[in-house]
Amino acid sequence: MDLMNKFSKAINKASEKAGELTQQAKFKVDEQKLKNQISSKYKHLGEKIYFTKKENFSNEELMNAIDQHVEEIDLLMDALKQLSEEMAAIPEEKKPTVEEDIASLCCENCGADLVEGAAYCPSCGTKIE
Numbered sequence: 208m209d210l211m212n213k214f215s216k217a218i219n220k221a222s223e224k225a226g227e228l229t230q231q232a233k234f235k236v237d238e239q240k241l242k243n244q245i246s247s248k249y250k251h252l253g254e255k256i257y258f259t260k261k262e263n264f265s266n267e268e269l270m271n272a273i274d275q276h277v278e279e280i281d282l283l284m285d286a287l288k289q290l291s292e293e294m295a296a297i298p299e300e301k302k303p304t305v306e307e308d309i310a311s312l313c314c315e316n317c318g319a320d321l322v323e324g325a326a327y328c329p330s331c332g333t334k335i336e
Contacts, residue, residue, distance in 0.1 A: 209320045213313065227297075234294045241287045245280060252276040 255276065259269045314321055319330035327334055 213320065231294075231297060234290060234297075238287065238290055238294070241283055241290065245283045245287070248276055248280045248283065252280070 252273065255272045256269065259272055313319070314328040314331060314333055314335070316333040317328060317331040319328055321328065321335060325335055
């Protein structure tokens with residue numbers, strides 16, 4: 208039964224780590240989508256300016272087109288900033304690997320089960336590092 212508990216703990220920790228990695232990957236995908244949208248808006252803004260100037264539209268029409276694109280870009284930039292802040296809030300501390308987690312549940316000397324946070328093995332008395 209103790210082996211099952213060790214295995215269950217290791218699986219739970221691996222699942223948590225996978226969830227964290229999935230969240231980080233989602234942030235990266237969302238970040239790239241926003242950057243692509245911003246790039247597209249810049250391109251459309253440039254095209255709009257070019258064709259408006261080429262077709263001799265009034266300065267008012269040109270300014271209205273520019274204002275609309277600038278507002279859209281600003282909204283996307285705000286969303287990107289917020290996403291970056293959320294990404295920065297994820298702790299970057301070193302998390303133990305699944306192998307380290309499994310090893311920390313057993314005494315290296317005798318293989319006995321260890322209580323989390325124990326300083327010595329309850330079975331053989333070996334100091335836990």
